[in-house]
Structures are given as C-alpha cells and as structure tokens.
Amino acid sequence: MLSLRDIAKRLHLAPGTVRNYLSSAMQKMNTATRHDAARTAHERDWL
Structure with missing residues (x-):
C-alpha cells in the first residue's frame, strides 16, 4: 500500500x-484503518 505522501x-x-x-x-x-477501508471497499466491489 502506498504512503500518504506517495498517494x-x-x-x-x-x-x-x-x-x-x-x-x-x-x-x-466505520473502519479503524485505511487498510480496513480498502478491504471493505474491495469486498463491496467499490474498487
């Protein structure tokens, strides 16, 4: 995963x-980390 600066x-x-x-x-x-947010978005087919 990229750093904030790289993004x-x-x-x-x-x-x-x-x-x-x-x-x-x-x-x-309602996620605690950006990794959790990415996982949630992927599971919901948003990515």
Whole structure:
C-alpha cells in the first residue's frame, strides 16, 4: 500500500488533503484503518 505522501504525489494533492479524504472515507465505512477501508471497499466491489 502506498504512503500518504506517495498517494498525494500521484493525485497532485497535498498530503493533508489525502489524509482528510481517507479519514472521511474511513468514518463513513466505520473502519479503524485505511487498510480496513480498502478491504471493505474491495469486498463491496467499490474498487
């Protein structure tokens, strides 16, 4: 899995923006980590 900094570089966003987006997604999916969020999204065929 990529670091926040690597994700931000690929998307041309600030690392803080990526952190905030991931935090929001994690809250909406009721997951504790971004790894859990990715797993949940994959299980629901969102990815």
